[in-house]
Amino acid sequence: MMIENSIHVNTLFLTWQSNRDRNQRYLVGALKKLESGFEFSYLTETQDYSDALEQGFLGYPAFPLNKGSFTNDVMTTFMKRLPPRSRRDFKKYLVNHHLPVDFNGSDFDLIAHTGIQLPSDGFDLIPNLEEADIPFEYLMEVAGTRYHLSFEQSVEILLGSKVDLHCENENEFDCNAVAMFVNQIKIGYVNKLLCQTVRKLMVRDLNCYVAQVSGTVERPLIYVMLSAK
Structure with missing residues (x-):
């Protein structure tokens, strides 16, 4: 399941997750082109x-905090978290993120699809899909999987399985929440930063499929491919 239509946006949201609490991810900044x-x-x-x-x-x-906005070496700073395109295994990196090996998008586009997650801290960059031109495909980690599925249940989910989306207007934590189901089994939620945009896309032609299943017993991970047309 490869991305054929890449994302082109002008804003990436910086999110942060505390090492003490992996249950919550906070929107703390924005990188703008x-x-x-x-x-x-x-x-x-x-x-x-x-x-x-x-x-x-x-x-x-x-x-540093409380220093206003930054414009010097901004992209260079974030790109240090990604492997350079000159590395021999860069094509493998692209394939791992379901990008074509001949991907010729900008560094900004590359971050939009891959993020900047490292195991050493809780930072990541997420695209503002509100700005994305349709059609596009986006590989998204399902939020909250560990609370709805065991690791054993997650690995039984077949790649390519259709994912159904359901708006949870009465959700006590987020009235914009969008739950994700496979074969009527809840696997988690859409990232809260993307829920409003996904709700708008649901009115159009939005297809979602399981693209990747991984993680650990303590933290099963499911990745879903969103295809907006």
């Missing part, structure tokens, strides 16, 4: 940012 280059800034006015500070958020290492 401008005509003059790139700009990173913290979203200091949001509730997520305030909650992250309470959980011990100290900022992204290269960008």
Whole structure:
């Protein structure tokens, strides 16, 4: 299941997850592509940012808090978290993220599809799908899988299985929540940052399929391919 239509957006959201609590991911900043280059800034006015500070958020290492926006070496800083295109195994890296080996998108596009997750910290960059032109495909990690499936149940899910989406307007935590089901079994939720956009896409032609199953006994992971047409 390969991505044929890549994402082109102008905004990537920086999210952070505390090492002490892997149950919550906070929206803390935004990386923007401008005509003059790139700009990173913290979203200091949001509730997520305030909650992250309470959980011990100290900022992204290269960008000190309370310093305004940043424009120098912004993309270079984030690209350090990805393997260089010159590496011999770069094509394998692309395939692992369901991208074609001849992927010729920009570095910004590459991050939009792959993120910047490292095992050493809780940072990641997520595209603002509201800006994406249709058609596109996006590989998304299902949120909250560990609370709905055991590892044994997750590995029994077949690749290519159709994923059904259900809006949970009465969800006590998020009225925009979108639950994901395979064969009427709940496997988790759409990332909260993407729920409003996914709801809009559901009115159009949005298909979702299981693209990858991995993880550990403690943390089973399921990745779903969103295909908007």
